[in-house]
Amino acid sequence: MLVVKKFGGTSVGDKDRIVNVAKRCIEEYQKGNDVVVVLSAMGKMTDELIAKAQEINPNPSRREMDMLLTTGEQTSVSLMAMAMDALGVPAVSLNAFQVAMHTTSVYSNARIKRIDTDRILNELEQRKIVIVTGFQGVDRFDNYTTLGRGGSDTTAVALAAALHADACEIYTDVDGVYTADPRKVPDAKKLSEITYDEMLEMATLGAGVLHNRSVELAKKHDVQLVVRSSMTQEEGTVVKENVRKRTSEISGVAGDDDAARISVLGVEDIPGMAFKIFNVLAKKNVNVDMILQSVGHGNKKDISFTVKEGDMELAVKALEDHLPDDAYEGINYTAEMAKVSIVGVGLRNHYGMAARMFQALYEANINIRMISTSEIRVTVLVNKEDMEKAMIAAHGAFKL
């Protein structure tokens, strides 16, 4: 059996944790399995490197930033190999060049294109544990790239796919995926299984156990993931295509308290107005989330959407500067909003789930400001101060 195990920065944050991870991998190895370990940079190392760079250049080139940051994972993997060696197990560390982890050339946000598996398979054949740098790749010009947020998860999934691994385990500081954030919803329970699609919706909604790109990749290559804790031996949550029947129609409730609502009012009801608005925002790199267009009154309509709170002023100013004055009547906006969502494949086939959520919020006396839905998700925008109450209400309504 070939197992890929990924450990994040907290799990390798100091000497003792490195040794702990080494032991954990050795247990797997001693069952006779082939073990490939993917590591992030140690604890705060990436932040420290960024601070060092900022001191020298407040706006460093992304190419050089990636060159600097890749030293982080290389440090982790070499120290891990030493730790395993000290425990009497042969290990070898490999960086993105040595694996040949080919990516696109988009510095700081590259995508994996192809992985050469020869070197890894060769080392596994010699019964070594193979320790690979997460997060980093090499483009076709031999420049280092990095994969952006959650990049090491993506590395692990890509390796599992390329190596046709039997398991891909993502170790983190929580012991699985919960029906809601336990810090916000005391009744939250750990899920034993969740589908890729549900995980994707949860990830987007800020229940950030796994990064989206890694889940997408796992879905694409049908790599079954296990999310579990590096600190305990508890079973984690399996992320896969289909799950067994659940007692609840939904898999979880997610909350994201970084939202602001912007409404462009009295927009002329002619084709192309939505394009104009969102094009202005795209040019300013403002990410737009929930979008809602009112049914027109006469020849006017309103277009509302949410952005991250930090982007609100920039977005409003960009619209005021770049939309023709006669194209709309006004803009209004509110910060301090939050998104609360229910997610579950059950929403596909069960009617009335949205209604049940709205009822729960109504009974909790929470005002809904916007609604948006996908096939397996219902999201409402509420005042930030109401977020936790809304999450608890929704969680309770679905007997999670």
Added chain:
Amino acid sequence: MLVVKKFGGTSVGDKDRIVNVAKRCIEEYQKGNDVVVVLSAMGKMTDELIAKAQEINPNPSRREMDMLLTTGEQTSVSLMAMAMDALGVPAVSLNAFQVAMHTTSVYSNARIKRIDTDRILNELEQRKIVIVTGFQGVDRFDNYTTLGRGGSDTTAVALAAALHADACEIYTDVDGVYTADPRKVPDAKKLSEITYDEMLEMATLGAGVLHNRSVELAKKHDVQLVVRSSMTQEEGTVVKENVRKRTSEISGVAGDDDAARISVLGVEDIPGMAFKIFNVLAKKNVNVDMILQSVGHGNKKDISFTVKEGDMELAVKALEDHLPDDAYEGINYTAEMAKVSIVGVGLRNHYGMAARMFQALYEANINIRMISTSEIRVTVLVNKEDMEKAMIAAHGAFKL
């Protein structure tokens, strides 16, 4: 003109020094020259990485140690590229993979075999300053290697040779090569020129401005070196094949106060005894320096040699354990010795130089314990407490 500039760890020890080096390189660039910069790891970074490794594994594999250490130079070069970029000059950092710095597979002490110059030439053509990691290479299995002590100097010389550079400048914390260590001989003067061979003898003798391997490589490829300070604008010392006529027959006086003398007494005067003795020491990795064999008395002779003080006890014990008891009569040894040498191509053709040195030491009332010579060097072993007095006496005798 293509100039290779190498800066050591002290020269890039912190933010201000990095910016200082960046400015220095930009001056050269703005003259219209092509500039290739070779950097070591920042200040104490290598020591810190070694300490980190030791914490996890007191005896780490050299392969993993090299994997860890190469992050040091990669950090320096990326930060340097950011510094130059902040000063408005395009720069690109390259590590051993990106340059394709091919070495042998001897971890921690590899030798450069071949450098691909395509990438560097390409970047220079785009009028970028190219910043290359010193000290590190890649073997034919894509493993990182390091070049051992003074490795960044070697990188610089090898690059200068491969690129047919017009100049190779080694920046250090002294402003050149002196006729003697100024801390020990107050009259010491900076040399404007020195030959490769003299530099090699000086380096071996502890006047460690340049590491031997880099000087050997420079001699082999006829790369003219300049040793100068990164802190001042002073002219440095040029290291080359031939020097102009000097006022003194010698180029300098060197002292090394880390020496112990060991004598194996009453060794049977038959072939193979010297081999046996030095083979025992080689197996224990004891480096032997000055070797002296007395003319035999009857069928017995004495064999004396020097080792580093720290190796003395190990060496004596190894000899006692592994030489047959009847092969010698006894061993005596003295720690706290020092070697004092005069070096100069002038010694080749001028008779009486050794005698002039011995006379100066005699007049200074210094006892000579052993003598050894090469074509361009005379070395004497004296008591450690006499070293500085001996250096001053020799320095004065040759009107340096």
